[in-house]
Structure formats: C-alpha cells, structure tokens
Amino acid sequence: MTTTDTAPAPTGPARPHPVTGGDRIFNLDMLRGLAVLGILAVNALSFAWPFEIYGDPESAPFAIAGANKIGTWVTDVFFHDKFRSLFSMLFGVSIFLVGGERSDKARGKLLRSRLFWLFVIGLIHGLGIWYGDILMHYAYTGLLMLLMRSMSAGKLLWIGGGISLFWGVVGAGMAILMANLPPEVRDGMGGPEISPEKIAATIEAVRTGGWIAAMTENLRAWAFVQGFSLALIPVTLPLMMLGLGLFKSGWLAGKGAIWTYLLAIAAGAAILAGLGWYRWQTLGVEDDPTGGLSAALAQFGFVITLGYAALLILLTRAGLKIITGRLAPVGRMAFTNYLTQSILMASLFYMPWGPLIYGQWGPAMIWSAVGGIWILQLIWSPLWLSRFEMGPLEWIWRCLTYGRMVPLMKRG
Template structure:
C-alpha cells in the first residue's frame, strides 16, 4: 500500500511538473492564435471574384492549396507507419490490455521511435486539415447556390459508410468514420463568429488535457495495468489471432476481426474525440481567416508556433523515452503516463510538424522537395485505403502476419510509400480526382461524373507559385 501511495505521488508530481510547463507554453500558443485572429480582422477583406466557374466540377488545381495537400500527404504516410504495426502483428491485444509484448530489442527500438515521433502526432494534423477542407467545401458549394448543409451531411454519410467498410474488412483502427461523425458537428459552427470558433477549439483542447490528467487520481488497484493477468489475456488473444490469420478461412478471419478487433475498438475510440474535434475547429478557423492562402502574412506567427511547440515537444519526447525505458518506476501508472504523453501531449508535436513544413514550403529548396507529396495529398483517401488493402493482402493473404520484425515491416512501409508517391503523381497528371475521391464525389452528388483529365484545368494559382 505504501508503495502504491509513493507511486501515485510520484506520478502526480511528474504530471504536475509537465502540466505546469505545458500550461505556460499553451498560454503562449493561445496568445499567438489571438494574434492571428486580430491580425486577420485588421486585414482588408478579400472579395471573391466574379469569374468563379458556376458548375459543380471537382476541385482542381485552380482551387487547391498545394500546402494543404502536402501536409495531408505527409500525415497519411506518418499514420501508415503507425497502422502497419497493427496490420502486421497482434500488437493491438497488448495495447488494449496496457502491456507491452516480450519482444526483441529491434522491435522495442522501432516501437520506441514510432511512438515518440508518430503515434498520436499525425491524426491531429489530418483533423486540422479536415477542418480547413470543411470550410473550402462549404464556401465553394455556397458560391454555387447549393444547399450546403444537406450536401455536406450526405458527404459525411458516404464517408462514414466508406470508413465502416474499411474498418470491418481491412483495418480495425479506421479513422474515416470518426471524421465523418465529428465532421458533422462542424455544421453547428458554420455561422458562428471566428472568435467563437477559436475559443471553442482552445477550450476543448485545454479541457481534454485536464480530464486526461485527472485519470492519474485513480487508485492503482482500479488500473490493474501491467499485471500478470493482463499479460496472460493479451498473450492468449494474440495466439488466437495468429491461429486465425494463419489457418482460418476467410469467414473465420472476418468473424474474428469483427468480434475481437472491430467492435472493441468502436467501444473505446471516443477517448480521442475531443482533441480531434478541437483540431477540426481550429482548422475551420484557419480556413476562415485564410492562413494557408496567405502564408506570407502569417510567417512570423508560424515561426513563434514552431519555437514554442519545439520546447514542449522536447519535454514530451524526453519524458516519454524515460518512462518507456523505465527510468521511472511508475508501476500501474506506467501505461497511463504513456497514453498521456502519446495522445494527450502529441498535439504539440503536431503543431511543430505543421509549422516546420509551412516554413520549409516557403523556401525554394523546400518548395521543390515537397512537391511530389502534393499528389499524394490530392488522393489521400485512395492512398489511405490502399495502404490497408495492400497490407491485408501481404500480411494476412501471403501469411506474413506476426512473422516479420518491425524493422523489416518499416522497410515494407517505405516500399509502399515509394509506390504510392509514383502512382499518385502518374494518376493526378492524368485525372483530376483519385479513384476513391471520384467514388466519394459521385455518391455525394448522386450523378455520374468522369474524372476529367488534369490537363484540362491546370492553372497555377498564387498558392502554387514558387517562393520569391
């Protein structure tokens, strides 16, 4: 009992120290966003030209903001490095029981790097970009005189169905249905003032961190994390998964996935909803004030965000490494602190990555290097689903499930990413929409529309121009 009390006290002290540091730095970020808000108010109004094409054609390069596509492409690739661990092994069952498997040093090293720099860091980026995309979609539809709320509701319904199908048949950690559910809530804020949207986003983020921190007040007995019983449950579940993946027929495999992977995930995924929705609101706000359309205007602010988020990120990464390598004896609170540093504080690394790419994009060399990722982002839905389909075929279909170490799996990731970059560039040079993007659009608008040749509408916009 005394040991548990000391562990609770140490964990609370550890979290309190980091919360104090991050609270102060978070306030600075809040002030920066307020600065963005007031600077956007003082900026002259940008009226929309009268030469807008008044038909509902697919969003083409004349309308796209290249930086958004680049960020989206990078986030999709980052997510793949995380997802492939679960696609290639029964790691899910260990995570669900708050234990780590008994694995090789190679696997431990790869897992440590991925968890430090990618897990919980890429979904917030996609969430923010989803919010930007929501604004661009609604603005464009409104300009065409469409019933924007009805149209967007149908768009989210189709995305939800695509996500559920993806989750059931390919990857249990699907995020598309989550974006569809949370994205629907954005319509409640469409007519609200910019300042109101910003306040809601920041308030939800702060509340999310506070509520996450309060979980450390639970007694060690209730957590029961890292116990021998939990490890035994994880081992048995992993063994059952390997048996089905290697020797079961398709029906047995699908039934196992639905019962032991998909449904439990659906029941526990809500923990990340607040931070995802807050980032969507922030992205919506960024879209409203034109952050990505007027990068030069906000360069100084992105530098400040980079500087502040880098400080917090160093604290988070070092703290996570120390806890994962067990420099601190936290007992039952070990897994909880892992989750706090990954999913609670990962948003700070997301801001660091976003600000770094924004600043790099404005340099001639950076602009040139990042261009291939633009095509990946333009068909991000296709690439996201393709990663899962190819991985299921490779690991489950070809019987490589739970047979490769994570370093080899990382090499497999790099090969898939290289193929997707090449395929995306080839496809988008010929068509204006990716395959899944075309399906999504057709089902949204309820009419057959060919993916037109890209060359028919390639006009360079201000956001596509090279930095001077």
C-alpha cells in the same frame, strides 16, 4: 476528406494579405499528404498483430530492445497522435470548403450527402478490410462540425484550441496521477491482463483459418474500436474547429505573422524533445521511471502537430516547394492512399492471398513495410494525377455524392 472545390471567401477578422485559392489548396494538399503518410506509421502495428498488442505493444511476445526499441520509440515520439490530429484539423477545413456557410442550403445538402457516403465507405472498409477505420468517426463528427462552420476564425481558434489544451492538461494530470499511485492500486485499476496464450491462439487462427478467421478477428476488434470512437467525439470536434480557425485566419495558407510559425515550431520541438527523452527511458521497463512525464507529454501531441505544420508552411512560404511539393500529390489522393494502405497492409499480413506474416514481424521489420508503401505512394500519386483529375476512390466518392458520373480523365 479532400476537395478541389472552390471555397467561399473566408470570414472572420481582417488579414493583412488575402488568402488565394492556389495557396490554400497547395498547403492543404501538402499537409494532407504528410498526414496520410504519417498515419500509416501509427496504424502499421494494428495490421501486423492482434488488437491487444496494438493497445499495449510492450505486452507483445517480441522484445522491446535493439532495433525493435528504436522502431517503437520513433513511432511513439514522432508519429503517434500527431497525424490523427492533423487529419482532424484538415477535415474541419474540408467541411467548410464543401459546405460553405450555414446559410448555403444547397451546399449544406451536398455536404450531408458527402458525409453519408463517407460513412458507408468507412463501414465497408472497417468490416471488410481493417477494423481501425477512422472514416465513420469523421462522418458522424462532421455532422456536428457543419453546425460550427460559420463561426469566425477567432471563436474557432479560442474554442477549439482551448478545449484541445484542456483535454491535454486533464490527460497529463491523469497520467502523472496513475504513475504515482501505489502499485497495488494501479494494478487493480488496469484492464484485463493480456494472456500470451490467447495472443498465440489468435495469431494461429488468423494464419491458418483463412478469410473467415481473419474477418472474425477483425469484427471483434472493429466493434470495440467503434465504441471507443464515440467517446473521442469531444476530442476530435475541437481539433476540427481549431483547423478551420487556422484556415479562416489565413495561417494554413502561410499568411500569418512569422513569429506565430516560429512559436509553433518552438513549442512543438520542446514537447517533442521532452517526450523523446522520457519515452526512451520507459520503453522495455516494467515501472515508469519518469513518474508519468512520458505519458503526460504525449497528451500534447496536437502541439507537435502544429509545429510540423508550421515548419512545412514556412518551407513553402520560402519557395522550397521542391521539398513540400512531393507531398501535395499524395494529399490530393489522400482518400485513395488511405484506403490503399489498408488493402496493401491487410494483404501483406492477414489476408489469405498474401504471405500471411501476421504476428511474425516486430516493430523494426514493420517499418520496412511502411517505408515501402511510402515510396510507392510518393511515386504513383503524381503519375496518376498526370492523367486523371483526381484519385480513383475520390472519383467514386464524388460520383456517389453528386448522384451522377463526373469527369475523371484530364481534358486534352
């Protein structure tokens, strides 16, 4: 969720420096731009192949070797679960920016309207374009987050960060346990085996069956994903709380102590290095030679996320906006760019008006589509914003929220 509304003054412990609106909005837009670009790299495989392959890429008919191995490794190590976490943190901030304190009934009503229309748009997006929609999940989780928005920075950080760390430890323990169970026990606990024949039949049906076949497959996957998304509420809500805590403390605005950013970068880099090393060893092999360490380290993706954020915040703090400034326009139009990514990728892979290359490209080739869309959005976002106040879909969303037309063109 993006916003350019004026935020109420942050609450919580006193800070040595005030958080200015300009600093706050730039950093949020910059981080949101990183998130919306990064999430495409994770989602790309789900556009190009049946849902089962997205859940288990190593069961795909393409070999995890050579360029495909590198493409899969880059996605898994640097992108998977890092940018969903960042989106969740920033969404928690947006709940406060739009809704203000819990005592502000008028803004609370506006926030509920905003979340309602987000749910509606997400429903249309998920049913009509791409099953992996996250907007509905954010809408109903946001209803819970609005109850937390008046908490102090300290409480939000301790509760949100503590629960996120708890889930990481639990997930890591489960990953190591599963990897070290006897093979016959582990195989019995797994899901249904993915049939190559079924995958081939799904690909053929989507490529030859037109829009109805594509949407039938999309609906099947959408129903599963939305059910699974309900189980993610206990994971997403703490991340939203953590993000709002970082905002209220001034950390996201670059007002924290230098050592906190360096610590976040160091922790993220350490986990990233271990994950990269162990994940490479597990790709393309049947049994995990790392004893579950690869999957265990992957449970702490939110720590890597904080490292990414800390690095960009320090670059901005050092005045290097020539780098981070490229991301800010993309972030100001994150809603439009997120939905545009779905339209472009769906058109490329499975919509009948496109080239219908569904089930044809491996991870290496898919990266070419991701890179092309990145370049497109990095170019078009600042061009659009040079004439308009906000992205086109941000404008539609805001009109629906307020129940009236709001200005789109820049004045003068």
